Amino acid sequence: MVEKNCWLGQKNGRRALWPFALLVSGIVLSGMLGAAGMVSAPAAGSRLQSMRVDGYFDPKQNFLDATARLRFSGPAGARQLWLANELQLRWVRGGSMTVEPFASETGLFVVHCPPENVLEFSYSGRLASKPDPFDPSPKQGTPGESDDLRFLSYITDYYPHPQLDFASMEMNMRIPSGWNCLGSGTLRAVQAAGGGNLYSFANSEAKGMSLVCGRFQQLARLPGTVPILLHGWAGFDYRRCYSDVGISRLISFYQERFGALGVPELNILFRRGKNFGGISYSGLIVLNVDDDWTRLQSRTSSNPGAASLLALDNAWNDLMAHELAHQWWGGLVSWETVADNWITEGLATYSSLLFLKECRGEKAFTRVLRRFRNDVKRYAGLGVPADGSKLKLLHRDIRIYQALVYAKPALMLAALADTIGEAELCGRLRGFLADRRGRNVGTAEFLERLSAGDDALRLRLEKWISARGLPEGL
Numbered sequence: 001m002v003e004k005n006c007w008l009g010q011k012n013g014r015r016a017l018w019p020f021a022l023l024v025s026g027i028v029l030s031g032m033l034g035a036a037g038m039v040s041a042p043a044a045g046s047r048l049q050s051m052r053v054d055g056y057f058d059p060k061q062n063f064l065d066a067t068a069r070l071r072f073s074g075p076a077g078a079r080q081l082w083l084a085n086e087l088q089l090r091w092v093r094g095g096s097m098t099v100e101p102f103a104s105e106t107g108l109f110v111v112h113c114p115p116e117n118v119l120e121f122s123y124s125g126r127l128a129s130k131p132d133p134f135d136p137s138p139k140q141g142t143p144g145e146s147d148d149l150r151f152l153s154y155i156t157d158y159y160p161h162p163q164l165d166f167a168s169m170e171m172n173m174r175i176p177s178g179w180n181c182l183g184s185g186t187l188r189a190v191q192a193a194g195g196g197n198l199y200s201f202a203n204s205e206a207k208g209m210s211l212v213c214g215r216f217q218q219l220a221r222l223p224g225t226v227p228i229l230l231h232g233w234a235g236f237d238y239r240r241c242y243s244d245v246g247i248s249r250l251i252s253f254y255q256e257r258f259g260a261l262g263v264p265e266l267n268i269l270f271r272r273g274k275n276f277g278g279i280s281y282s283g284l285i286v287l288n289v290d291d292d293w294t295r296l297q298s299r300t301s302s303n304p305g306a307a308s309l310l311a312l313d314n315a316w317n318d319l320m321a322h323e324l325a326h327q328w329w330g331g332l333v334s335w336e337t338v339a340d341n342w343i344t345e346g347l348a349t350y351s352s353l354l355f356l357k358e359c360r361g362e363k364a365f366t367r368v369l370r371r372f373r374n375d376v377k378r379y380a381g382l383g384v385p386a387d388g389s390k391l392k393l394l395h396r397d398i399r400i401y402q403a404l405v406y407a408k409p410a411l412m413l414a415a416l417a418d419t420i421g422e423a424e425l426c427g428r429l430r431g432f433l434a435d436r437r438g439r440n441v442g443t444a445e446f447l448e449r450l451s452a453g454d455d456a457l458r459l460r461l462e463k464w465i466s467a468r469g470l471p472e473g474l
């Protein structure tokens with residue numbers, strides 16, 4: 001999923017498309033549902049620098065009451081924010097805030113920042129119920145079999161929703177007692193307040209904040225360079241699907257190849273869910289778990305629609321490996337527009353392939369690559385990786401999107417590793433992360449970095465991403 005992670009906005013045009021998750025069942029759910037409207041152009045060069053939200057959220061009622069303080073860098077001028085229509089704006093300090101007339105039904109506000117570039121406002125209301133990111137589609141699984149988690153996710157409904165710049169984020173949210181709460185970023189403190197608990201999270205460099213509330217509890221703490229806290233429903237024995245050693249090995253494996261993650265701890269929340277999927281926020285991963293996922297791995301299944309392209313070898317481990325990879329690819333760098341979404345999904349998929357090879361050997365790795373080639377060949381005439389989440393709208397088959405945005409770029413990276421060596425490829429990726437940390441990156445920039453000054457190689461890589469069909473190699 002999501003990762004995380006996909007927003008769009010045409011950078012300089014008057015027509016803006018804004019990111020909202022297109023929550024389509026599948027392993028990775030973040031995408032962009034554009035709500036198009038003619039809106040005032042944002043001030044050129046203006047970026048969100050920091051956002052702090054102090055508030056109260058009642059998960060049962062989906063009621064939010066908060067104050068937001070935003071600081072922008074760059075010249076003063078118009079900025080755009082989303083605030084759900086159900087939220088009533090109580091007051092604004094600094095600047096002015098108007099509902100954009102052409103897009104008022106979508107809750108888009110145009111903010112005119114004062115010269116000091118700080119804006120504060122208060123709002124409250126009961127949010128409309130959003131689809132659960134993991135709610136199975138009618139074709140997959142049975143509704144009502146997943147845990148009752150409530151999300152305020154920067155991908156869908158965390159308000160205010162600013163542009164998707166990386167920025168310093170802070171969230172202080174009071175939650176009624178009886179609910180547990182995890183948020184993206186680092187948990188700074190939990191303290192009793194007003195009949196509930198006040199949770200304080202911070203993230204110095206993130207695309208947005210998210211929180212998830214539910215009746216879960218902490219199950220275990222795995223020590224390591226990045227300690228991992230595991231959470232789930234009472235009585236859930238996560239060791240039926242995962243091993244402590246395997247989880248720790250996975251995070252070490254990625255750190256060795258891509259560099260330090262740089263978070264003080266990582267929270268992983270298991271939830272019951274038939275849908276093969278997960279979501280990855282900075283410092284927080286939510287994974288569906290289902291006992292029956294062996295069916296996902298069977299290509300001879302009597303119900304081929306139930307199979308997932310991304311269940312490679314062991315569905316539970318594959319999902320964990322994919323979502324954990326998004327902590328780097330999506331968490332440390334992200335994509336610029338929907339046409340660049342393949343970068344984070346392709347890299348998360350390729351990363352999970354590398355880990356598969358590490359654990360299961362060359363033979364299993366080659367078998368999955370062969371399967372990927374067949375999957376991509378089947379759909380390669382229908383679009384290209386650079387089509388991004390448009391593929392989900394054009395074709396109502398998640399496998400087409402996964403084959404072109406996940407599997408094809410992963411095959412490209414495997415072909416590149418064959419050409420330049422896997423260690424060299426990982427070195428280039430590690431260098432790229434170090435240089436571009438906290439940035440949104442585009443296809444041209446990424447391919448240039450991958451090809452390291454070799455123009456002929458860059459052109460061949462571009463063909464993988466922008467042309468239909470499946471190249472034989474590089």
Ligand SMILES: [Zn+2]
Nearest residue numbers: 001028345348
């Ligand atoms: Zn993903």
